[in-house]
Amino acid sequence: MNPGDVSAEILRDEHLTQAAAEWLIRRGAGLNSAEAAEFAAWHADPRHAIAFARVEKTQHLLFRLPQAPTAAALMAEADSLMRRARPAKPSRLHGWPTYVTLAAAACVTVALWLAWPTLRPERDIFATLAGQRQSVTLNDGSTLVLNGDSEVQVAFAAAERRVQLHRGEAHFFVAKDPARPFFVSADKVTIRAVGTAFNVRREANAIDVLVTEGKVQVTHGVTGANGAAALPIYLVSGESVHIDTLSSAIAVASDAAPAGEKLLHSAPRLVFSDTPLGEVVALFNRYNQLQIEIAEPELALRAVRGNFDADNAESFIALMERSGDAQIERVSPTKVRLHKAP
Known part of the structure; x- marks a missing residue:
C-alpha cells in the first residue's frame, strides 16, 4: 500500500480522527507530565501522527476560513467548549465534567474536519477545445458536461453555488441542496435551480436555456417598455427560452425547438x-x-x-x-x- 492509500484510509477512519481531535484539544488546554508522556506514546504510531497532523492542519485552515455562517457557528461553539475545557488554575482539573467537555469539543473539531470540503469556497475554471467534451463532478455532487469550445468558472461558497458560463455550452445535473441554491450566469441571464437538469448555450448575442428535468427560474437584463425590470421566467421540463441580448427579444417554447432555432445539445x-x-x-x-x-x-x-x-x-x-x-x-x-x- 502506497503512502497515498494509507493517508486516504486514515481520513476515512472517523474514530482515529476523533481521537486525534481530542488530543489536539487536550494539548491546547495544557498537558501535565504524565499526559505529555501518554500523548508522546500515542503519537509515536505513524498512523496516529498522520491523523493528528491532518486535524491540526484543518484547525489552522479553519482560522483562515471566510466568514460562512455555518463555519462561524461551529467555530464559536468550539471556542466556547475550549474555554470550558481549559482549567482556571495552572493545576490540572481531573474529573468527569472536564472530559465530557473535551469530548464535546473534539466532536465539534471532527465535524469541522468532515464539513471542510463543503464549507471551503470552490473556485475553478474548466474549459474545452473545439471537438472536445468534458464531464466534471463538483464538490457538492453536481455534474456539469462541457461541450466543445466552452468555458465555465465555478465559485461555490457556504450559502450558494454559482457557475459563470463564459462561452460555449454546458449541461448541468444539479444535486439537491435547498440551503445552497445553484445559479448559472451567462451574460445578463441568470438561471436558478434546486435539484434539476438543464442546458445553457451562450452565443455572441443570444442565450438559450433548455430544461430537461425539474424546474428553473430565469432572470435577465431585459426591461419593459416603462423601464421596469422584467419578471423572471419559469421553465419546467421540456421547455426552453431563447433570449436575444441585442434586440431584447424573448421566445419561450415547449417540447421542441422553435422555428429558426437549433435544438440545445442534450444529444449530438x-x-x-x-x-x-x-x-x-x-x-x-x-x-x-x-x-x-x-x-x-x-x-x-x-x-x-x-x-x-x-x-x-x-x-x-x-x-x-x-x-x-x-x-x-x-x-x-x-x-x-x-x-x-x-
Whole structure:
C-alpha cells in the first residue's frame, strides 16, 4: 500500500480522527507530565501522527476560513467548549465534567474536519477545445458536461453555488441542496435551480436555456417598455427560452425547438430551420477539430435547413459542395474555407 492509500484510509477512519481531535484539544488546554508522556506514546504510531497532523492542519485552515455562517457557528461553539475545557488554575482539573467537555469539543473539531470540503469556497475554471467534451463532478455532487469550445468558472461558497458560463455550452445535473441554491450566469441571464437538469448555450448575442428535468427560474437584463425590470421566467421540463441580448427579444417554447432555432445539445444532433450559415458554422466549429471558415460575409447570411450530427462537420461540408451552395477550399487538414458558388 502506497503512502497515498494509507493517508486516504486514515481520513476515512472517523474514530482515529476523533481521537486525534481530542488530543489536539487536550494539548491546547495544557498537558501535565504524565499526559505529555501518554500523548508522546500515542503519537509515536505513524498512523496516529498522520491523523493528528491532518486535524491540526484543518484547525489552522479553519482560522483562515471566510466568514460562512455555518463555519462561524461551529467555530464559536468550539471556542466556547475550549474555554470550558481549559482549567482556571495552572493545576490540572481531573474529573468527569472536564472530559465530557473535551469530548464535546473534539466532536465539534471532527465535524469541522468532515464539513471542510463543503464549507471551503470552490473556485475553478474548466474549459474545452473545439471537438472536445468534458464531464466534471463538483464538490457538492453536481455534474456539469462541457461541450466543445466552452468555458465555465465555478465559485461555490457556504450559502450558494454559482457557475459563470463564459462561452460555449454546458449541461448541468444539479444535486439537491435547498440551503445552497445553484445559479448559472451567462451574460445578463441568470438561471436558478434546486435539484434539476438543464442546458445553457451562450452565443455572441443570444442565450438559450433548455430544461430537461425539474424546474428553473430565469432572470435577465431585459426591461419593459416603462423601464421596469422584467419578471423572471419559469421553465419546467421540456421547455426552453431563447433570449436575444441585442434586440431584447424573448421566445419561450415547449417540447421542441422553435422555428429558426437549433435544438440545445442534450444529444449530438443539430437541427437547422432557415438558420444563417454563419451560426451553423459556429456550432460545427464548437464540436469538431476540423474548423470551417466563410470567405465572404454575404455567404454567412445564407439560410440552412437540415439535420446533422454535431461532431460530423465533413457530412455538412460535403452537402454544401454537392448542392452547389458553396465551393470548398481545403486550407489544411484541420481547416476548410467556404466560398460563394460562381
